[in-house]
Amino acid sequence: MNRIMLPLAVLLLIGGLSTLAFSQRPWAPRPDVEQPIPFSHRIHAGVNQIPCQYCHNLASRSSEPGIPPVSRCVGCHGNKIAGAPGSGIVPVTRAWMDHSQPPFEIRWNRVYTLPDFVRFTHRPHIFEGIPCQRCHGPVQTMDRVVPVEEINMGFCIDCHTERHASLDCVSCHH
């Protein structure tokens, strides 16, 4: 009997696992996202202790955290802006100096995406004092940001349950 049942069980297991593996999960993090600029969150947020919301200044009032404008970079880097040829700051310089030219815009690659049917908004999370690292991981230690958590519904629900936040479906889906 085992001669029949064992291969069958293995087959079923393989089938199930491959279904899981190949099923589409748009929220799944993409671990390797190259960025156009070797911008280091470790240096900015870790070493220099710049608060997250200094650059991502919309997080507390909008659904979006805000991608800092080039002017924000220039504000601190000031007269060092030119930088040595080949240094990481050059694209920023170019974007600042020559901003009417589309080819010189900085095109960050998105690290975190949510499917369109999820209406996530940063505002209440910041208001409730959830540390950014809760979802984004220890960004202050990363030279290049890679996602740590897989942000799926289970991840959201666990935290919401724990913190007695809204579990109403329409809170996020409408």
Add this chain to the structure above:
Amino acid sequence: MSSGLSRRSFLKLAASASAAAAVPGCEPAARKLIPYVVADPNVTPGIPSFFATICNECPAGCGLLATVREGRATHLDGNPEDPISQGSICARGQAGLQGLYNPDRLPHPMSRNAGGTLTRVSWDDAMKTVNSKLGAASKAGKDRVAFLGGAQGPSLRDVMSAWAAANNSSRVLYYSPFSNQGMREAAETLFGRRDLPVFRIDQAEVLISFGANFLETWISPVEFGRQYSEFRAPKERRGSTTIGRAFYVGPRLSTTAAKCDEWIAVAPGAETEIGFAILSVMLKQRWVSQNSGVDLDALAKLVASYDAAAVGKRTGVPVDTINRMAEAFGKANGALAISGSDDPASHLAAFVLNSATGNFGKTVMFLQDAPQGATNKAEVVKSFVDDLRAGKIDVLVVAGTNPVYSMPPEYRAAEALQKVPFVIWAGGVPDETAAMANLLLPMHHPLESWRDRNPRAGIWGLGQPVMQPVFESRDLGDIVLSTIQNPKWATSAEAVKATWQDLGTKAGGSFDDFWVKARREGGLFQDQHVADVKLNLASVQAPAPYTAPEISLYSYPHIFLYDGRGADKPWLQELPEPISQIVWDDWAEIHPDTARKLEVTDNAIVELKTEFGIIQVPALVRPTVMPDVIAVPFGLGHTAMGRYAANVGANPFAVLGAGRMSASVTVRPTGDSRKLVTPLGKSEQLGRSIVEAMTIEQLAAGEVPEGHEPEVKGPYEFYPAWDYPKHKWGMTIDVNACIGCSSCVAACYAENNVPFVGKEGVDNGHIMSWIRIERFYPEAHEENPPLMYLAPILCQQCDHAPCEPVCPVFASYHTEEGLNGQIYNRCVGTRYCENNCPYKVRRFNWFLPEWPSPLNLQLNPDVAVRGAGVMEKCTFCIQRIQYGELDALQEKRAVRDGEIVPACAQACPAHAITFGDIKDPASAMMRRRDQNKLRNYQILSELNTQPAVVYLRDLHSAKGKA
């Protein structure tokens, strides 16, 4: 907009932050994030900005508040500061967005070669051509260059005059087909003024409308809608509870007529007779106010041949009806007669009626200042077209008007345009006039440009651009100013600012403060003194007695398409005309008796022949039109104007005389047919309580209609009732206030990304609107029914929602705040919920919805776009509720009553819809219920679905009492 951002990257950013094109399911969101170089202070991703501006969809000149998300205008509302719109706006105004994002807008300049084909040209080349043509023409002689435009504001008029002058010309003309020429003529005869008076329906007790569709298209429908709901609200007047009594005299039971107490059906042109007959009765009965200052002898002479009996004979209106109207009008404390007829004599009658009862200055008034006439007199326009035909003009610029489509056939506008060597057309979607132009220039949409408006004395509307241009278009003022040397203003923005500099100087104070305030409030609004006008009957001639043609054609501006400018907007085409409920087509309403005589049935195409020409229209056999009158709306019958407008229906302008809306007509069934499409099933309620009505007499006596409960009964619970810890959202809808204008429907389309489906889609039962204006005819057995039942039907958010427990996957469920939530991404599409919904308010996505680019830029990023196979429905604008609750949370306070307003309630000009928290008895919504306890009802309440929506019954006067 800040200059630090190129338009392309800005649009890309907009796209990345939006959810517009994505579909619930698997499509990945945008993967690139492109930062600003310098942050635009007006654009905060995720947070809407609001810009006050003005509406350009009709001459009313409503103030708008545009919601701009990530640099894209996504929603238009009324500007609360503006005295005309007061925070509400009609469907046409909202659809302005679809003019802005119309996929058929001219994307770049185009030039027509000798062969007649259009080729793309650059702006530089186009302007070079324009300059050389203008140069040659202005050198050739005086007045060889001309401009023909639609109604325009003062600044652009200045610009155009300056441009014409620089080109050695004075020919600047403004033409629009509905410019109330009849009323202006009558006012000139009687009072010596050519401007339009101000009407205050809310100050009257009795209203007689001679064919004026003041709730649809007449002069300023949003304002009148608000006033009319005030007028119709039950009030204590002289010791008893009454509502304003309204009579509609006209050939067609329009939406306006349907909201009146009585519809007196007369053939087009006979309204005048009734007006004079009423005057004659009032004179005889001494109901004419003694101190009105009206010359009674002159009046007696005027109405001599309009004895009620004679008029009754000529028009077929019972004498009793005329007497009743006269009595009501004469005895009212505040009465108003208005006319929308094409016959100047009917306006005369209306003015005299108002004067004779001493209502001038109370319900109708002229203000001390008169605004500049918006359009030119008909004679002037006609002689101009004659000049065109005579070859007296070398270069003609046409913008903002469509003479080929809307000018009367006797002007022979198309022929005239052919005689002009060089026609420059500037505009959005290329229309019939563009088809005859040599050079086509894409013009900014009004929402992309600076302009102003002076619709009436004291009201100066300021229009500012709300977003970057969508296409490679330019502002009309900028185009013409660039053709003249050393212009007074470099751009039209400067011209507008200069105008406002003058206004600011008059207002006093710092101009900078004034300018900021004007831009924030959307204009300058000042109180105006009422002018003291004197009625002069001396020069008035009594019109010749009326003889009815055997069959007459009656045309009226379509409530949504107006003079044809709405036809390119899919929302307006898809909104069912409230009375006929027809979409995406035009129709010839024919009374059943007449239809029997002519042997036509529904959908049979009839040929209507007047002295000017022939149109062919499918018949719609309905009792909503006077026998022997065939009613065809204006607005369709375009041969160009993009994919949505072209080749739909027929154009009545082409068969009517100048300034006329009716004509004698011969009718011939062609034998062909075209299916008229409507989303409406049956026209009767079959005794079910969907839209309810009661008479004011019943309300005053404290009775309720037979077989109905006096108030909404407490819920019957079989199981323990659920608790709603925070809020429980509800709505009160006053059917009496509802004017059927469908503004709520348009607002819902805009706010909730509801797709349009086209004629075939509607025919296939795929219409997607979440809220609809339901229209029912009264049934034969009903005692004292209203003329028509009209009410908005949307999801009732039932506590015992039948749709919820049948969903196998919890896609439909009840939220903690009492809403009937629908989770689109969980839906598998069994459609069981819609089967079990008694109100049939759920909509299924039969296909993947499509918004041809760039219409998709209008989509609200706060609402998911639903994919194919998903059920969707109204959730009282859950995104707005959430936004309001988050605001309250962040400010550590409770949600304030009135802070959260769903799109439909916000849009309603008549304030028929109130939204609020059922748990808060002090909320405006709950107070409205309590104050009208006798009128409360719920739709199909016997099913114990316990809706969160409570309706207030429609009110009207009992038969013969009105």
Add this chain to the structure above:
Amino acid sequence: MLYWAWILFCFTLVGVAAALWARQIYVGLGVSGLRQPVMWAIYITNFVFWVGIAHSGTLISAILFLFRTKWRTAVYRAAETMTIFAVMTAGLCPLFHLGRVWNAYWLLPYPNERSLQPDFRSPLVWDAFAVSTYLTVSLLFWSMGLIPDLANVRDHAQGIRKKIFAVLALGWQGTDRQWRHYSIIYLLMAGLATPLVLSVHSVVSWDFAMAQLPGWHSTIFAPYFVAGAIFSGVAMVITLLVPMRKLLHLEELLTPWHFDNLAKVVLLTSLIVSYSYLFETFMTWYSADPIEQMTFHMRYFGPWGYLFWIMVLCNCIIPLFLFFPSVRVNLLQIWIISIFVNIGMWLERFVIIAGSLRVNFEPAQWGPYHPSITEIMITVGTFAWFLGLFSLFAKHAPIISMTEMKEGIMWLRKALKKGDSTKAA
């Protein structure tokens, strides 16, 4: 040759239907004629129809087994096979009708990180459970009955066929030990299948009865639908057996006596169904609910009134001919009657489902419905799929239970010996 042409024909139609279904999934359900307010129509009609067809199989095999009815032996395998294929067909129909069929598995509970499960209060979830249980248990019952026959085929087959059937027969040899446990489990399965068959069509009827739509919301639906199911199912058995008997030369095994008994079941259930129609009408009148009355008025005299009257003709009047014994043993006549019953019962479901949706609570949302070519071809496809599968099975597998026939012949022989020949005639 003719046989293979028939199989090819059937599966060509199935292919066409599959292609149209694929297009419907890709483009959207708009390609069907479904619309506001008729959100359910032919697809669900087909579902109820095929589930109904399935029921007679279980009735004949399980219920009549429990009652030890003798005439069942010759027909039960065919009826049971029909059950399996009909449930398979029926199971496809809700998939045709789903807006997002790729998410159909959400109707069944499975572990997931969101802890989201179906709503067990929804009749559609009951449906999913009932139909999948029905398919599983029917398959078990059917395959159990098949084991001894497969062993018999194995014993008489040669070469590769023998090997295949050796695997399928699971080493069955008919020992006393095997038969001992077999009999009790087979009996218990019949005992389980009997309430199951009643429950499945009751659950299907509750899809409608649980809704509050007039014309659907009725407590008599469960027995009414079960009777209707058996009615249409037995009629389908006759429809299939008459040609099968001819084509496979089973005249000796399927005698007019069998058909006489089947026809009696048809007659009985026809009377029950007719009674239900009458009683539904009575209840409507007695309820004094004007909305309900309007729905029934529209059902009888509305735009689809003719469908109702055709249905009455097919379901209530034509079967009355079965009162004549001479008709009951005339195979051609009962075959024609059975086809009318099939048409009538399909129409009954359509009239109830689409007809009631058409005249709902909200008159302004009443609307017509016209089936699209996609729906028609998919419907045809379900018939082709069913008939194709049945034909394949009838040709290649034991369509008459040999085991039970042997038992039956043994019984018959004895009966003849006793001189009790009346029953056998």
Add this chain to the structure above:
Amino acid sequence: MSTIAVIASFGEEDQCAQAVHELRTAELGELQTFSPFPSHKIQHSFARPKSRARWATFTGGVTGVLTGLAITIGTSWEWNLNVGGKPVVSWPPFIVICFELMILLGGIFGLLGFFAFSGVPALEPAFGYSERFGSDLFGLVVRCDEPKASRIEAMLREAGAQEVSREIINQERVVADA
């Protein structure tokens, strides 16, 4: 002492049943029959207690009901959603699920019980089986000690056996039945 199998075939069910009855009462050896259909008479003549396989079905049914209760109530508590104002744990609809699962698991457990108790699927053919036993003959195999074989043969012939044969079997090839 070698073990002998006596194999007899009968044309009639009654004869076979009679033979079984006689051999069983005589206690001459272990009996096994082959029959083309389930014969109550033969089963009866063995006089065995009722099959225990029926408890498998019962267990399955009970498991089904409990599983039904567990998943319906358990998953409802997981989210506590309000649908149509009904209670989170709504008994009447859950009964339907419990009922269906009772039938489902009852059927599956029953089949497994049948497999477990009857030794099907059998990988080895039973000793003494002949293809004819599957179609029209009844077979009886008596496993006995050699001395008893002749007596058994006689009894079988007397009972009406059409054919009687004898075979010596190895210990390994003893029929698996106990």
